[in-house]
Amino acid sequence: MKQSVTVSKTQEMKLANAAKVVLSKFKIKTPKFEVKTILKKVIVPLASILLFIGLWHMGAKALFNVEADFKIQKALTDQGQEAADAMAACIASGDISCQPNTLPSPAQVWESFNTLIADHKVISADKLAFKEKTAALNAKRIAEGKEPITYTGRPSFVDQIFTSLKTVFAGFVLAFLIAVPIGVVIGLSETLRNSFNWLIQVFKPVSPVVWLLLVFMIVKTMTKDSNSDSAFIISFISVGLCAMWATLVNTALGVSSVDKDYINVAKVLKLGPLQKVFKVILPSSLPLIFTGLRITLSVAWMVLIAIELLAQSPGLGSFVWEEFQNGANDSNSKIIVAMFIIGIIGFLLDRIMLTIQNMVSFNKNATA
Amino acid sequence: MVVEEIKAKESHENGIAFPSDKIMLDLKDLKKVYPTPKGDYVVLEHLNLQILKEEFVTIIGHSGCGKTTMLSMIAGLNPISGGNIAVLGNPIKGPGPDRGVIFQSPSLMPWMTALQNVLLGVNRVFPHATKAQRKEIAKYYLHKVGLDGAFYKKANELSQGMQQRVGIARAFAIKPKVLLLDEPFGMLDSLTRGELQDILIEIWNKEKITAVMITHDVDEAIFLADRVVMMTSGPRAKIGDILNIDFERPRTRKAVLEHDDYYKYRKHLIDFLEH
Numbered sequence: 168m169k170q171s172v173t174v175s176k177t178q179e180m181k182l183a184n185a186a187k188v189v190l191s192k193f194k195i196k197t198p199k200f201e202v203k204t205i206l207k208k209v210i211v212p213l214a215s216i217l218l219f220i221g222l223w224h225m226g227a228k229a230l231f232n233v234e235a236d237f238k239i240q241k242a243l244t245d246q247g248q249e250a251a252d253a254m255a256a257c258i259a260s261g262d263i264s265c266q267p268n269t270l271p272s273p274a275q276v277w278e279s280f281n282t283l284i285a286d287h288k289v290i291s292a293d294k295l296a297f298k299e300k301t302a303a304l305n306a307k308r309i310a311e312g313k314e315p316i317t318y319t320g321r322p323s324f325v326d327q328i329f330t331s332l333k334t335v336f337a338g339f340v341l342a343f344l345i346a347v348p349i350g351v352v353i354g355l356s357e358t359l360r361n362s363f364n365w366l367i368q369v370f371k372p373v374s375p376v377v378w379l380l381l382v383f384m385i386v387k388t389m390t391k392d393s394n395s396d397s398a399f400i401i402s403f404i405s406v407g408l409c410a411m412w413a414t415l416v417n418t419a420l421g422v423s424s425v426d427k428d429y430i431n432v433a434k435v436l437k438l439g440p441l442q443k444v445f446k447v448i449l450p451s452s453l454p455l456i457f458t459g460l461r462i463t464l465s466v467a468w469m470v471l472i473a474i475e476l477l478a479q480s481p482g483l484g485s486f487v488w489e490e491f492q493n494g495a496n497d498s499n500s501k502i503i504v505a506m507f508i509i510g511i512i513g514f515l516l517d518r519i520m521l522t523i524q525n526m527v528s529f530n531k532n533a534t535a
Numbered sequence: 536m537v538v539e540e541i542k543a544k545e546s547h548e549n550g551i552a553f554p555s556d557k558i559m560l561d562l563k564d565l566k567k568v569y570p571t572p573k574g575d576y577v578v579l580e581h582l583n584l585q586i587l588k589e590e591f592v593t594i595i596g597h598s599g600c601g602k603t604t605m606l607s608m609i610a611g612l613n614p615i616s617g618g619n620i621a622v623l624g625n626p627i628k629g630p631g632p633d634r635g636v637i638f639q640s641p642s643l644m645p646w647m648t649a650l651q652n653v654l655l656g657v658n659r660v661f662p663h664a665t666k667a668q669r670k671e672i673a674k675y676y677l678h679k680v681g682l683d684g685a686f687y688k689k690a691n692e693l694s695q696g697m698q699q700r701v702g703i704a705r706a707f708a709i710k711p712k713v714l715l716l717d718e719p720f721g722m723l724d725s726l727t728r729g730e731l732q733d734i735l736i737e738i739w740n741k742e743k744i745t746a747v748m749i750t751h752d753v754d755e756a757i758f759l760a761d762r763v764v765m766m767t768s769g770p771r772a773k774i775g776d777i778l779n780i781d782f783e784r785p786r787t788r789k790a791v792l793e794h795d796d797y798y799k800y801r802k803h804l805i806d807f808l809e810h
Contacts, residue, residue, distance in 0.1 A: 428642035431612055434630040436656045436709070446655065450646045529646040529691055 220273050227272040234267030263496045271500035276507075279500035287323035294318050322481060324501075328508060331482035334399065335464075335471045335516075338406030342463050346411040347456065350418025351449070360419060371412040375470035379405040379477055398480035405474045410467035417459025421452025454528035461520040468513045483509055553585050559623060559745040560586040560609065560713055566617030567604050578604050580771040582618070584764065586713075589743040593756040595804060596766030596775075602749045605766075606717050609747065610636050622712055632660050635711030635744075637719040641698035643690035649701045650686040653677060656709040676704035679738050696727035700734065707738055714739075716748035720755070732758060733788070740785045753804045758791050763800075765807045778803055 235258050243251035257265040271279070297318050305315035322330070353359045382405045390397045425448050433447045475484025487505050490498040565582040568575045578601040586592050596602050607613040609620055611630035620627050622634065635656075643652045653673040661669055677686060680700040690698060699719060706714055719735075720728040736759055739746060750756050756763045760780050767775040780800060782791055791797060 426642075428638055428640055429644060431610075431630075431636070431638065432642050432644075432655075434612060435610060435632065435634070435636050436659045437631055438655075438659060442659075447644065450644065453646075529689070 224273050227270045227275075230269040231267055231272070234269045238265070238267055266496060268494075268496075268499065271497075271503055275497070275500040276503045279497050280504045282497065283324040283501065283504060287325040290320065290323040290326070293320060324486065324505075327481060327483050327486045328512070330480075331471060331475065331484070332512070334403045334475065334480065334482055335406060335467050337399075337403035338410060338467050338471070339460075339464055341404065341407030342411035342414060342467065343460065345407065346414035346459070346463070347418050350415045350456070350459075351422050351444070354419040354422025354452070355444070355448070357423070360423065367412065367415060371416070373409075375405065375409045375473050376477060378408050379474050382408065383478070398478050402471070402474045402478040402480040402482075405478070406467045406471050409470045409474075410463045413462035413466060414456065414459035417455045417462070418452065421455030421459075422448055424455075425451045450529075454524070457520070457524040457527060461517065461524060464516050464520050465513060468509075468516055472509060553587060555624070557587050558585045559588045559590070560584075560747065561621045561624070562605075562609070562618070563621070564618035565605070565608065565615065565620065567601065567608060567613070568616040577771050578769055580773060582773045584774055586745060586747060588745055590761050591739060591746045591748070591759055592762050592764055593748045593750050593760040594764045594766060595750060595753065595756050595808070596772070597768045597808065598751075600766050600769045601772040602766055603717055606715050606747065606749055609713070610634055610715050612636075632656065632709050633712045635706035635709050635714050637699075637702050637706045637714070637716045639718045639721055641690075641695070641702045643693075643698050643701055643705075645689065645691035648687045648689055649677060649682060649693065649697075649704075650674065652690055652701055653705045653708050656705050660709040672708055673704070676708040676738075677701070679707070680704045680734050696723055696731060699723065699731060703731070703735060703738070707742060707744070710742075711744060714744045714746040716746060718749050718751065721751060728752075728755070729788070735759070736786070753801055753808075756804065757797065757800050758786065758788060763804060765804065776807055 235255075238258065239251050239254050242254040254265060258267065297320075301316050308315050353363050379401065382401050386397055386401045386404065390400065429447050429451055433443045438446065471482070472484040472487065474480070475482040476488040479485065483505055487502055490501045490505070562582055562584040565579055565584075566577070567579040568577050570576075582605065594602050594605070604613060608615055609627070611627050611634065627634075643649075644655070647655070650670070650673055653676060654669060657669045657673050661672065664672070674686060677683070680703050682697060682700055682704070685693060685697060690701065693701065702719065716735075720731050723731065732755060748759065750759075757780055763778040763780060764774055765776040765778070766772050778800060781796070782794060
């Protein structure tokens with residue numbers, strides 16, 4: 168017995184040694200270190216998500232109970248005990264007709280998300296069918312010089328996302344085209360900078376809504392004779408005008424604060440004005456210009472929702488507003504779905520800009 | 536004080552004695568004034584200095600005495616309040632590539648490669664050369680400063696010492712008439728400084744470009760210079776004394792350190808600075 172124990176022990180040791188050899192051969196990192204990193208990088212962030220969902224769930228439940236109690240109480244005072252009991256039973260049964268309308272729970276939001284995706288699949292199938300059906304007819308119409316027939320059905324949630332992205336991108340390009348050249352020009356001249364400062368300071372804090380109204384006044388008149396999509400034009404111009412200020416200010420700052428050493432080098436080499444701008448001033452202010460563009464993009468995305476909502480332009484903003492007006496049973500959870508989608512897309516856009524910023528800037532220390 | 540003024544006057548008159556066809560850089564009665572709310576602050580006054588063709592002059596003096604002000608006035612980066620500066624008899628008008636500058640910080644464009652940084656000047660000075668020729672020039676000087684493997688490295692990837700090597704290459708590559716060096720090795724550790732001094736003097740021996748260099752380092756001043764110019768402390772700084780260094784060229788550090796006159800020169804400079 169004793170012998171067998173010792174034998175097995177030596178065998179164990181042999182095995183352990185073999186394992187060590189294998190481990191060292193494959194250069195596997197010590198597990199202790201890995202546990203720590205996994206804890207840091209995976210478990211704690213995961214726990215934070217769970218905590219968030221848990222708190223949300225409990226909060227939604229509490230609000231649900233408050234709303235349900237109120238409904239039962241109301242039935243009791245208005246119609247008596249019988250109605251109250253019926254209401255309580257109805258709420259407990261989960262019947263759609265009598266559900267309290269309040270903050271949806273995570274499960275409901277997830278369900279709505281799936282509904283929206285399913286809805287999108289149905290609509291895109293519908294669209295495809297429509298396209299196939301009208302393909303021959305449209306070809307004929309185009310040949311005859313007529314407008315082709317287009318699908319005019321309800322856009323799906325995913326379509327709305329792409330519409331919003333299109334609008335924000337157009338607005339961003341507009342902001343870029345206005346803010347960077349002006350920023351460079353006023354950055355180069357102190358006189359211009361001082362004389363235009365009031366304009367920047369006054370218009371920078373103006374609310375998106377007011378910009379929208381201003382753009383509306385102008386675009387409405389200008390597009391009177393054309394049948395172009397004025398809602399889209401109005402919303403992307405408003406987005407651009409709201410969002411361009413960060414880029415304008417940052418570009419002007421970047422251009423005006425180029426390292427004096429670089430300017431001295433340019434002076435000693437007697438670079439011409441164009442060469443000075445393109446070889447020295449612009450490259451050295453690129454990091455700040457990109458910081459501005461990053462802020463511009465996130466502001467553009469943020470104001471877009473409000474502007475779409477007001478401009479009756481299709482997109483996530485109008486989706487949210489329509490759902491709110493709609494007041495259907497799952498409207499609230501669809502709004503929350505939209506909220507998450509908006510947040511996630513905003514985050515992704517910011518990451519993309521950060522990546523580009525790190526690529527172009529020479530001091531690799533831009534951070535989130 | 537009186538002694539110093541006499542010395543200054545002597546050196547002033549010494550300068551006048553140079554034949555005019557040998558003078559590269561002529562500072563006459565130079566003055567620099569900064570207006571302040573409490574009245575004018577005179578940095579430099581009655582400053583006279585002649586620097587000869589193919590001469591290496593180092594300028595030494597206490598911090599804040601106006602050495603850098605003087606150098607940036609020669610470079611044309613700082614306006615002149617009085618007197619004038621002439622290169623080969625022609626008064627200077629602003630900065631220009633006839634006066635190359637090596638700055639205290641390397642001042643390379645960090646988004647450009649070493650080669651592009653040198654080319655920035657070369658392209659400007661030799662606009663009629665072909666692209667290949669200009670590249671050849673830039674590469675030649677980068678090779679001279681020992682940066683053969685770093686042509687295509689971004690300037691911000693190079694160490695401080697390597698960046699300053701690029702700075703040296705950039706300044707020589709534009710073939711200036713005068714080279715102005717503003718404490719170019721002040722920010723380097725002493726080992727790197729020694730290396731760069733050797734590189735600088737090696738290229739200079741070949742190119743013989745008139746050089747004016749500011750330094751805080753007495754040994755550096757002696758090792759590199761034909762003449763060491765000592766400036767009095769500001770305000771109203773001027774030339775205090777000039778010391779001729781008669782070591783033969785090309786010099787080696789070892790020969791200079793072992794030379795009998797070395798400590799004599801050193802003592803002279805330190806006596807002046809501690810005065």
